[in-house]
Amino acid sequence: MTTLLHISDLHFGRILTDVLEGLKRSIRVLAPEMIIISGDLTQRATAKEYQQAAEFLSSLNTPYFIVPGNHDLSTFRVVERFICPWRNWKKWIQSDLEPQFSTEDYQLMGINTARKAGFYMDWSRGRISPSQIQQITQQMSHAPQQQLQLLVAHHPFWLPPQYEARHLIGGRDEALASFKGRGLDLILSGHVHIDYCHVLDGMIISHAGTTTSDRLLPDTPNSFNVIQGDKNRLTITRHHWQQGEFQLSQSQTFQRKNGQWHEA
Template sequence: MQDGAGGNEARGGTHRIAHLSDLHFGAEIPEVVEALVDTLNRDPPDLIAISGDLTMRARTAEFEAARAFMGRLRAPILAVPGNHDIVGYLMAERFLDPFARWRRFVGPETEPVFQDGRIGVVGLNTARRAGFYLDWSRGRVGQGRLARCLARLEALPPGLVRIVVAHHPFLPPRAAPESRLVGGAARALEGFARQGVRLVLSGHLHVGDVAEPAAMVPDDAAKGQLTVVLSATSTSRRLRGEPNAYNEIRIGPDRRVEILARSWDGSSWAIARPQRTDAAPAEILAPSG
């Protein structure tokens, strides 16, 4: 468990999380990476959450570059693996110890937990070394991992805003409604809702959006509160029709949540817009329960 320093006082008590995803070192754009380090360090958020695919092929040099990037950032970091962070070309390593390089270069946990006075963040590893399907890249929420994640959420102090970080998408972006979701998505979302999770931060599709699982969660107090947040690729050339971006999530003292997408405009990270462009400001600032 990591504890944050709680550096939000100077911002009137508004907590900020920078949600990065799909860094894909090995296919990174150096000037985008440099400007991102500068932008994040100029006014460090309370947490930088990275939802997987730190590398292209889980090569040593790629992990070293990812580690160097994270080492330059001045905010606490919580990162989970993506499907690209498992070696695909050394089959023995893939099956025997698929996260050996993650532990060596990123950290001891593939499912880290972070909490401070405002937020409780639980990492969930959805990257799988194999499965009963041919598409290993899809990812899955296994029963054991889901149970452990839910237990960690339940153990958090009651007043915290609960957040899950996982690589694969639990809901599709509006731009790609046919996207394959992580295996076990519906069951996981139901569990998250029951634990009062406010935000699920994901990537993998390289498309940024927000979505609410209105039809998938139990009809109780949590309904309408759970928001799935997707991020585009923050630093790589693997663009899917939109620029490099990351999400800037602001959580006020009253637990209201605002989600902005901060995009690379070709020379800076200056552009920030509400993720839910079809919603009125009052809806973007949805109250949290």
Template sequence: MTRLFHVSDVHFGCEDHAAIDWFGACVQEEQPDAVIMTGDLTMHARAREFTAAAAWLQGLGRPVTVEVGNHDLPWFNLWARFVTPYKRYRALEAMIERPLDRRGVAVVPLKTTARFQWRLNWAKGYVSDRALQEALALVEAVPAGDLVFVACHHPLVEGGTRMTSETRRGPEALAALARAGAHAVLTGHVHDPFDVEHHVEGRAVRLIGAGTLSERVRARPPSFNEITVEGASFSTEARFMGEGSVAL
């Protein structure tokens, strides 16, 4: 059995201190096989926010892969956003978009953020040709029989939550990933958990979204997902601070 903790949208700078302490205690006590962080580590991509986020993730003491969220790109410095958008991520360089392989489960990164888009809301998702091709190459390299989880920040299609992602080229990316053999896509951004099945050309792909550990909650309190893998099957539980677990 493999246990993965899927966490997202911690938003250091607007973090819920009780929630991040709770999550850290769960990790230390239960020792999951890996932690998957699907973006928005920070609120405004400030250096001090990244410093706090790096210390927290490194202190977990478990294998971690981190996706970049829209809040992790500089907001107030357009030069930095366009020229050096990931400079402040250097303390986390070994974790960023890191493929993971844990006992029959491969975690493949997919970038869904953009420095610029031809629309007013740059916070929404976007899948570039390059990002998709890089992810597909990793999916196709996974040994036969292993489960493939794709990790990105924005849901590729909507998961029925109050907040939306409106990811451009998301449906096309999801179809391509399904054809390549992906079993699930793990995301954040919307701050509420979900696990829904989506069918692509007769193939079922699970869309799994994590909640938030920040003060910016939506419909539910702070939470993270526990994904349990047994052989070729897997299940998801949303674990809510102060309210226990709910099977998704």
């Protein structure tokens, strides 16, 4: 059985130190085989924040899989944003903005959905491009039948009704239409700092909130998700920061029938 830990929006620069230490304790206890980090590793993409993030990553005794978020691009250093937007990411984190990783049991497909600019005022918004959609569908077309297929992207493909004012990822409808029925099992995202799991078009959407930062929405604690199971049955547990520890808050089980996931 595969055990994956999904954390997000760590936001080095706005870290809650006790929560970061609690996360390290939880990692030791849960012993996941992989830690998935869905972007916004830093707050302002400074060298200092990246250095702190890199120190945290190198302290992990677990492999990690990471994609960037909009906060990993500089907002205020405009020349850097337009000329060499990912310089600090590539220097401190890794050269690859869109990693891929696979085992016999699962395939992780990472995409970079943050954009340095767009034809809109809010540049925190993200997008999935036609070439990224094609890249994902091609990767899945060669996958073994029993291998779980996970897409990792910072920006959300679905939002709970009360949060629909936040923008969904651009290109979402085209992406979902392309992924539907092609074997994609899970989409893991962050960005909105809320945690939830939801089945959409037979795929599971799983969001972690901000795992370690003080950028919390009202009544929304720091959180992470644990994904356990295989291509036929998955349990996703959401863990919330409560009374000085991450504690199991909600558990949902999903089953796959005729290529579609359903909540059990």
